[in-house]
Amino acid sequence: MAADRAYLDFNASAPLTADARAAVADALSMPANPSSVHSEGRAARRLIEEARREVAALVAAKPEHVFLTSGATEAATTLLSPDWQMGRGALRMARLYVSAADHPCILGGGRFAPDQVEVIGVDRQGVVDLGALRTALGHHERSAGLPLVAIHAANNETGVIQPVAEVSKVVREAGGVLVLDAVQAAGRIPLDITRTCGDYLIVSSHKIGGPKGAGAIVAAADLMMPKPLITGGGQEKGHRAGTENLAAIAGFGAAAREAREGLGRMGEVRALRDEIEAFLAASDPGIEIFGSGAERLPNTTFFSIPGLKAETVQIAFDLAGVALSAGSACSSGKVGASHVLKAMGRGDQAGALRLSIGLSTTREEIALFKSALDGILARRSGRERAA
DSSP: OOTTOEEOBTTTOOOOOHHHHHHHHHHHTOOSOTTOOSHHHHHHHHHHHHHHHHHHHHTTOOGGGEEEESSHHHHHHHHSOSEEEETTEEEEEEEEEEETTSOHHHHTOTTSOGGGEEEEOBOTTSOBOHHHHHHHHHTOOGGGOEEEEEEESBOTTTOBBOOHHHHHHHHHHTTOEEEEEOTTTBTTBOOOTTTTSOSEEEEESTTTTSOSSOEEEEESOSSEEEOOSSOSSOGGGGTSOSOOOHHHHHHHHHHHHHHHHHGGGHHHHHHHHHHHHHHHHHHOTTOEETTTTSOBOTTEEEEEOTTSOHHHHHHHHHHTTEEOBSSOGGGTTSOSOOHHHHHTTOTTSOOOEEEEOOTTOOHHHHHHHHHHHHHHHHHHHHHHHHO
16 A cells, blocks of 8 residues: 555455465466366366365365355345255245344345345344344244345444354254355454354455455355356356356455465454554544444444544545545445444434454554544544634
């Protein structure tokens, strides 16, 4: 990052890592279709299968249970379907249960009709209400089909980590299927799909330092899968048709390897995040950090500055050379309160700012953030005195 800019928006998209960039460049030089049987095609296929192995290793899955997509939204839309298959037989998911703080691609319900989607509330920290989930699943009409539960492993705005093991137990007891949106969690906390980590995971390349345009559905087993969203050729075992985006997938694999290797250093990121939050508290005791009472990702801070609108402060930070978000990136162009804050019972807030960092974040970038915050608070104080 240039010395006069600080990029602190990793939850929107992490910077492309050096290894991922190199993998993309190498793949771009390969002319062949990965489905071709000649030497060039087989070489392209090897790149895809190596990437599949790396994505699987990131979440302790089997490579043959990783199905590559164009990104997390496609993966979510594929999985959130009432129509599934078990072997050659049809399997029906009668109802979808999601949390009120989920990402819009989950809250939207995928291929379910709106009246087939039930929203489960969260507490003031943003943690899903397990009692409400258990009650809702207890009332599920099994004769119509199975319950499908989709929930984020960690919130994209607050960084709050959900009690995945407990959610999995509740869903399993109800005979349901659990889809875990692991987009923000992957590479930041350990994930093991073999240990109460959901039946299906959703992972995204560009959130872990890979290129945009690649993602994956990771299954705990291959006994059942939703009917394909994209049909055509037989790619991805028939679960996702279309010639693979070789360059993006190669970069995804390289980023997944780096993310797995970097998990042991996330304590360094947490220490830097804690330093930032200590500075926020010292700068203005009125600054609120949302979700701070729950377990959070080590890289995320979602905060509000009293007396200032989030959109206004975001622009001020940008002008000072600091890139961060006012809510999730997919909603940052919209005016209005965060749906996550509303779900947490904090709809009275004028929005909040999300700061998210990674292993490549430098002390110079943090110093620039601190300087920018000092300037913003000084201008606010000046306006208050003038008033």
